[in-house]
Amino acid sequence: MQGGSSGIGYGLKYQARCISDVKADTDHTSFLTGTLSLKEENEVHLLRLSSGGSELVCEGLFSHPNEIWDLASCPFDQRIFSTVFSSGESFGAAIWQIPEPYGQSNSSTLDCVASLDAHVGKINCVLWCPSGKSDKLISMDEQNLVLWSLDSSKKIAEVVSKETAGMRHSLSGGAWNPHDVNSMAATSESSIQFWDLRTMKNVNSIERAHVRNVDYNTKREHILVTADDESGIHIWDLRKAKVPVQELPGHTHWTWAVRCNPEYEELILSVGTDSAVNLWFASASSENQASERSAEASRQRVNPLLNSYTDYEDSVYGLAWSSREPWIFASLSYDGRVVIESVKPFLPRR
């Protein structure tokens, strides 16, 4: 394995869990990442890949009041992003704006656009509507799902609707369907739930316990990828959601997160607590399921694992594909190391 020799590294000062692609920045390949430190002053780093692609430059360094558990960049404004943070005892979620002249890498303060303070318990994540220039947001805690409408110029976020999933379903995360802005998937203790955001009703669910992460395939409708603690990665076709279309072995320990490539539909990245990032090639789709049986023999021959990046010291939690250069991804291990890798050698030939 070539390990991390091709990767470009960047060290954060503290431990960190989340990294996000700055989708709205069309001129540069940029990532936002935030630290997770209980006692020190936390930071948000804006990283930019230099034009040659050989260096990762810190474009901005902003202090953040609390440790960051989740971070998501706004899809239409590169200066806006959301965080979920915790002060140890309490949780909060907020929308932030990077101040205008962010050229210097001095630590400067962030403008708080809005605070998403409709939650009581532990907040899991904030999702931005994936359809470009929509001002909708979803925030989730363990029981509730809140749909927000954001006016960034007036700095107001209003609750559009709020729904409780119920005490029994302890929600843990989710993904907004890029093919249908009115639906989203939420992972809970025992199942993956599909919500219709117009009615705020749980319309469908896949019984699957302990799903840790979920991602929609942006290229192919109805295809959903999930990561479990123990049993690896599953690819589902939502039209026949009883049995996964394909299974990938995942990681030696927990598979923490999965991300479908925004451009190459077969590529899937996963990160795990075994300090590795795995690149998968999942060609099996619902269309050629008929041939799956015949391909069963070849399944053993063709290893779906294209590459395993193992040059990490600690569990890897953060993962993001670059939407501008879809062969580039950023990974973030718990010890605060950001690694940018290119999957170009593994791209499928078209």
Add this chain to the structure above:
Amino acid sequence: MATEAAPMDEKAKRMRDLLSSFYTPDPSISTPTSSISTSFDNINGPSFDADQYMDLMIKKSNLDVLLQRHVQMAAEIKNLDTDLQMLVYENYNKFISATDTIKRMKSNIFGMEGNMDQLLHKIMSVQSRSDGVNTSLFEKREHIEKLHRTRNLLRKVQFIYDLPARLQKCIKSEAYGDAVRFYTGAMPILKVYGDTSFKDCRRASEEAIETIIKNLQTKLFSDSESIQARAEAAVLLKQLDVPVDSLKDKLLEKLEQSLDGLQINPDEASKLAEHNVSSKDEESNNQGPAKIHEDAVRGFSEAMRAYREIFPDSEERLFKLARALTTTHFENMELYIRKRVSAADFLGIFRIIWEDVVLMDEVLPEAALSDLSAEAAQVTLKQFVARTFSHLQQDISDTLLKFDINQKEVVDGEVLKVVLEASGKAVLQGTTDIFQEFRQLLDENTGIFVKMNDLLIGWIQKGFQDFFRSLESHFLVLSGKTSSSNETEGLVEGKSSEKIHAGLILVLAQLSVVIEQKVIPRIAEEITASFSGGNSQAFIPGELCRVFHAASEKLLQHYIDTRTQKISNVLRKRFKTPNWVKHKEPREVHMYVDMLLQQLEEVGKEVKQILPQGTFRKHKRSDSNGSNTTTSSRSTTLHSDKMARSNSQRARSQLFETHLAKLFKQKVEIFTKVEFTQESVVTTTVKLCLKSLQEYVRLQTFNRSGFQQIQLDIQFLKAPLKETVEDEAAIDFLLDEVIVAASERCLDVTPLEPPILDKLIQAKLAKSKEHNNNNNKTTVSS
């Protein structure tokens, strides 16, 4: 010369033309040549104009030419004159001779007329006399003719009157052939006069004929009669206008019905086979069903032979019958082998069928029965091979699943071991047995088998290959590991996968190893030993070994996964429930530690039953079991001293410290490859659990008491874990990592004082000991 000859010819020709024109009255019918060459300057032509010719001559020619011409012409005229004279003279001669001939003829004819008249007169008188004779004899002749006719008629009448008696006589002497001849002879008369004059006679003869027909029919139907006699009977019946076809149909139907009796009933087949085998041993006991069957088939084929001769046009039907019998034989065979059948029994039945086929084939070689049966036999044999393999697989899976019903006791006792041994034996013994059975098939030298030997070898090899492959996938299905491609199957599996006992997975894993290391090489050996000549290489032991190697690893991994999943559930509940930020001071080691240890203990027990021990072990802790508590407590105190020290350091600059520690500490390989040893599996499980523990800790935020609780739990875990696990360094590292993670996520890191820690642990140990004792007591008392 030519120039000379040409004018000569021309001259002669002209002469002839001229003469012919002279004889022919019409100039237009003159020879075409002359008419074509006709022109005014042609001196021979009819339209010759002398003046014009002259003019032309004068104009055209000079004097010399004219003179020459003149001389020439004069000569020609002279010639013509002499020719003419000659002709006249000749004709005159002919004319004179002709008149002479006519004169002579006239004189000859003159005397003939009188003779002619005389002849006519004489002929007239002869005719009149012969007429007289004819009339005088006419009457007598008429009479004689009449008498003759009457006599014939009388003779016929006599014959008809005699017919019944004669027929009776024929019946008596069984001369049916004559009888039929007589009857058919009399038939036309009887038909015409039967209603009037010969009523009685007809009735009597018809009666007689009826008896004849009856007799003939019985003769035809009776099997005791010779074939020839029966054939004759059939022919006679045909002559008597008895509908033979219906008879034939009847006969064939009877034959067809007898087929049912000939079928080998699948239920009785085994009996048949047994008897067939046993009759070999004791030749005296020939009255077994096999013998009966053979006799029946012999009779059947004899009957077929007879019918074939009797009704030559019935061949098609007979072919059909024979083919039907053969196909039903093989169909029944298929039904029969649907149940579990040993190769010997199979062969027994097969032999019987083959004998039948041979018998029938002798009678009807054109029916191509042997080809048909060869095809059918191929199919059946192939099916038999396939079925045998599927039975074996069923056997193995039955052995595996038999115990799974009483899951509760699996962990204790040696159930897993028993199952592993049983199933391993089932696989090994089963495959060898199968092989022996196939050897039996191969050794069989019934005609059909000899032909199929090569095919059979191919099937057996293919069968083994497929068998092992399907066994592998079956293992995976049993373990609930495979994502089945079939959706319905998947559903069933999905439900049952929860119930699949982890021990079973472990057994399957080890079984795969056994298959890889023992069974496949053995089969490969046997195959190469037996079919060294076979060129088909359907059985690829290398590939199968790889498959099972992969499967065993997969299954072992799956076992570890299921185990860690269980433990993970315990941990998840543990970390989800309390509010760690508002945790109360630790009073005792938490319950989940017991559950964790209990799970690990189960793993240990299961593993001990199934897997071999590792080749090396660093210490044998189990030897010092008695003094265990003291040593461990001492070591814990030592450790907690160290811990306390390091923790206080960490409190100051923990991150720096951990990073530094990581830099200098040899990076402990947490995720090593699992080996098929007890220790490796247990270690891997423990490592994975501790890693999970660390990850759960990282997701929480602790207050001081929460941290202390974690510290206490981990401290307690340390001793028993180290005892079970070979890689102590890794366990130390991972336990430390948990503590580090907890301290990182702690708002106020203040470790428990070592004495308190020790005291709490001792309390827990005492409690568990007491609990154990109580348990023992209850079990003893009960």
